[in-house]
Amino acid sequence: MKKEFTVTPWEVSGNVDYERLIKEFGVTLIDANMRYKLVKTHPLLRRGLYFSHRDFDLWLERAEKGKKISVITGRGPSDKMHIGHLVPFLVAKSLQEQFDCEVFIPISDDEKFYVKEEVTFEKVLAYAQDNILDIIALGFKRGKTYIFEDFVYTNIYTYAAQIAKRITYSTSKAVFGLKPEDNVGWSFYPAMQAAHILFPQFLRGKHLSVVPVAIDQDPFIRVTRDISTHKDFQFEKPAALHSKFMPSLDGGAKMSASDTTSKVIYLSDNLEEVKKKINKYAFSGGKDTIEDHRKHGGNPDIDVSFQYLRYLFEPDDQKLGKIESDYRSGKLLTSELKSILIEKIFLFLKEHQKRKEQAKRNVEKFILK
Amino acid sequence: MKKEFTVTPWEVSGNVDYERLIKEFGVTLIDANMRYKLVKTHPLLRRGLYFSHRDFDLWLERAEKGKKISVITGRGPSDKMHIGHLVPFLVAKSLQEQFDCEVFIPISDDEKFYVKEEVTFEKVLAYAQDNILDIIALGFKRGKTYIFEDFVYTNIYTYAAQIAKRITYSTSKAVFGLKPEDNVGWSFYPAMQAAHILFPQFLRGKHLSVVPVAIDQDPFIRVTRDISTHKDFQFEKPAALHSKFMPSLDGGAKMSASDTTSKVIYLSDNLEEVKKKINKYAFSGGKDTIEDHRKHGGNPDIDVSFQYLRYLFEPDDQKLGKIESDYRSGKLLTSELKSILIEKIFLFLKEHQKRKEQAKRNVEKFILK
Numbered sequence: 154m155k156k157e158f159t160v161t162p163w164e165v166s167g168n169v170d171y172e173r174l175i176k177e178f179g180v181t182l183i184d185a186n187m188r189y190k191l192v193k194t195h196p197l198l199r200r201g202l203y204f205s206h207r208d209f210d211l212w213l214e215r216a217e218k219g220k221k222i223s224v225i226t227g228r229g230p231s232d233k234m235h236i237g238h239l240v241p242f243l244v245a246k247s248l249q250e251q252f253d254c255e256v257f258i259p260i261s262d263d264e265k266f267y268v269k270e271e272v273t274f275e276k277v278l279a280y281a282q283d284n285i286l287d288i289i290a291l292g293f294k295r296g297k298t299y300i301f302e303d304f305v306y307t308n309i310y311t312y313a314a315q316i317a318k319r320i321t322y323s324t325s326k327a328v329f330g331l332k333p334e335d336n337v338g339w340s341f342y343p344a345m346q347a348a349h350i351l352f353p354q355f356l357r358g359k360h361l362s363v364v365p366v367a368i369d370q371d372p373f374i375r376v377t378r379d380i381s382t383h384k385d386f387q388f389e390k391p392a393a394l395h396s397k398f399m400p401s402l403d404g405g406a407k408m409s410a411s412d413t414t415s416k417v418i419y420l421s422d423n424l425e426e427v428k429k430k431i432n433k434y435a436f437s438g439g440k441d442t443i444e445d446h447r448k449h450g451g452n453p454d455i456d457v458s459f460q461y462l463r464y465l466f467e468p469d470d471q472k473l474g475k476i477e478s479d480y481r482s483g484k485l486l487t488s489e490l491k492s493i494l495i496e497k498i499f500l501f502l503k504e505h506q507k508r509k510e511q512a513k514r515n516v517e518k519f520i521l522k
Numbered sequence: 523m524k525k526e527f528t529v530t531p532w533e534v535s536g537n538v539d540y541e542r543l544i545k546e547f548g549v550t551l552i553d554a555n556m557r558y559k560l561v562k563t564h565p566l567l568r569r570g571l572y573f574s575h576r577d578f579d580l581w582l583e584r585a586e587k588g589k590k591i592s593v594i595t596g597r598g599p600s601d602k603m604h605i606g607h608l609v610p611f612l613v614a615k616s617l618q619e620q621f622d623c624e625v626f627i628p629i630s631d632d633e634k635f636y637v638k639e640e641v642t643f644e645k646v647l648a649y650a651q652d653n654i655l656d657i658i659a660l661g662f663k664r665g666k667t668y669i670f671e672d673f674v675y676t677n678i679y680t681y682a683a684q685i686a687k688r689i690t691y692s693t694s695k696a697v698f699g700l701k702p703e704d705n706v707g708w709s710f711y712p713a714m715q716a717a718h719i720l721f722p723q724f725l726r727g728k729h730l731s732v733v734p735v736a737i738d739q740d741p742f743i744r745v746t747r748d749i750s751t752h753k754d755f756q757f758e759k760p761a762a763l764h765s766k767f768m769p770s771l772d773g774g775a776k777m778s779a780s781d782t783t784s785k786v787i788y789l790s791d792n793l794e795e796v797k798k799k800i801n802k803y804a805f806s807g808g809k810d811t812i813e814d815h816r817k818h819g820g821n822p823d824i825d826v827s828f829q830y831l832r833y834l835f836e837p838d839d840q841k842l843g844k845i846e847s848d849y850r851s852g853k854l855l856t857s858e859l860k861s862i863l864i865e866k867i868f869l870f871l872k873e874h875q876k877r878k879e880q881a882k883r884n885v886e887k888f889i890l891k
Contacts, residue, residue, distance in 0.1 A: 267687055304680050307677050314707055321704065343706065
């Protein structure tokens with residue numbers, strides 16, 4: 154009997170069967186041919202955290218032919234950012250580097266304000282400012298990257314309104330799981346989200362834009378694709394790249410904003426915090442005793458530290474391969490694997506925090522107002 | 523048996539019993555004391571088209587004490603304007619003249635765009651531009667009057683969002699009669715409308731603002747008053763001034779935007795059009811034959827031409843009194859009454875159209891962007 158699981162934009166639980174999800178959602182597996190074309194991109198793409206897509210083959214074809222293409226991915230600023238939040242941005246940056254395309258980054262301060270009671274208007278603006286610096290620090294190209302915040306670049310309302318006219322409350326309710334007691338900001342937000350996804354086309358005219366997104370967000374993509382070809386717009390259906398869920402430190406199905414501080418590595422963490430969190434909380438695929446581990450080896454497939462190295466912190470395929478085989482054979486202990494990860498994260502965060510400081514001087518060059 | 527009637531924001535029908543409405547809505551009749559204070563204001567106010575209120579006594583008190591007060595009234599630009607549309611603006615202008623207060627005029631292009639299928643985004647922007655000129659032409663004070671259009675002054679979205687967080691879909695649905703098949707622009711619009719009404723306080727801080735409005739719009743006022751004191755805002759509950767319905771040319775209960783061209787006098791009409799419409803369509807309180815009229819007299823209370831003179835075009839109380847008694851006695855024929863009205867409307871429109879041309883040069887001085 155298959156274990157039951159749930160994947161909706163507002164709930165992810167159980168042991169996710171991605172094969173079944175592909176069929177249910179009607180999306181396409183990223184195949185060998187596409188992987189070949191992505192061999193130089195970020196590990197997240199070439200090592201399969203991104204596993205399915207809509208029309209991304211077409212996007213790659215257009216890119217190769219020098220046609221206009223773009224990437225769009227955003228952030229809801231309800232807290233400071235952790236390493237899990239980097240996933241779509243690292244992919245976007247990687248696509249920008251390989252294909253020299255424009256990247257559009259909507260900051261949905263309104264969404265987080267509507268959805269989270271405790272997030273005040275002032276707080277969400279402050280989180281947005283902080284998150285924007287983290288995003289710029291990743292190294293997006295100046296003059297090819299546009300960050301816009303709904304409560305600042307309020308002109309986005311004119312695009313959202315045009316879409317809102319074409320989404321009924323029934324549709325919004327069904328796709329987004331709205332309840333009557335939810336506020337009317339939520340009711341409207343699907344239109345705003347579609348406006349984000351179609352923004353590159355509103356701004357630059359009809360072209361193919363790809364949205365890197367976790368698979369649970371695909372219903373939003375579907376609604377937007379349906380609307381995009383309406384006679385009011387006559388846009389291209391946006392493409393999508395779907396990721397599996399990056400596990401939380403303790404091996405939970407999805408790294409979530411509502412996870413407690415102890416389960417996530419913030420981009421602002423220092424070495425001590427990283428050490429403590431990885432050593433204490435990172436779910437291990439190793440055996441209970443050193444003797445047992447040496448004898449039978451560990452399981453990197455379920456080891457969170459290994460997954461973090463694989464998807465985020467060890468871009469070198471040979472080095473990663475050695476870590477994997479050493480861990481599987483028992484030569485590498487869990488504590489040693491964790492030390493490797495801690496060192497990698499520490500170096501990344503040190504550099505990131507420096508670049509975030511520098512970003513304060515450049516922020517205006519990325520912001521639409 | 524009382525004749526049944528309906529008064530909701532989306533339907534006005536039957537013979538409206540205003541006495542009963544005052545009780546049902548829980549509003550207050552404008553009393554003799556208030557009328558005395560309004561003796562110099564526009565006929566619409568002093569001759570009773572405006573008949574009830576919420577907290578307008580308090581507003582007048584504050585005005586007399588030199589406290590901060592303001593007026594807010596808006597326009598949904600779905601067509602060119604007719605004389606019925608002038609009602610709240612003439613009242614606002616009159617209050618501004620008497621009390622030297624600021625007037626805020628939201629132009630809800632988004633509302634009309636959401637609600638009317640045939641009104642495209644481009645069309646609603648064009649109507650807004652045209653309507654704004656008509657409004658400025660009425661003679662509002664420069665530097666004390668602020669016109670803002672939702673699709674242009676999109677910063678209004680930040681205020682609407684703060685209110686949206688405090689309106690559930692249930693509330694919106696109940697008060698505004700939303701259906702599941704209505705688009706999500708409608709769902710959100712109540713928040714935008716409350717943002718319009720509270721805008722003077724968002725901009726200038728807590729003070730008492732009055733909204734001149736037809737009585738059917740009172741449910742919007744009620745929702746806004748409820749929200750205004752929420753701890754997020756801590757504003758004053760806005761006051762309201764309620765008007766009865768200005769009859770359409772043929773004597774219908776409410777001059778409506780959906781009336782056919784023949785039933786309304788547009789601000790752009792020329793003399794020939796005015797003549798034709800008044801002579802042909804204006805519902806008469808006169809008798810069927812001249813003989814009968816001379817003998818029994820006409821009924822000014824149901825005569826549309828007389829109502830237009832009373833509320834809009836004959837400010838002189840003595841002159842109006844003479845017209846009324848002459849008509850009631852049979853001395854004045856319907857055709858003569860209509861001629862008086864035609865002349866008055868013609869003079870008004872001639873001046874208005876000239877001032878509208880002049881307004882094109884001053885428009886920037888009234889617009890928030």
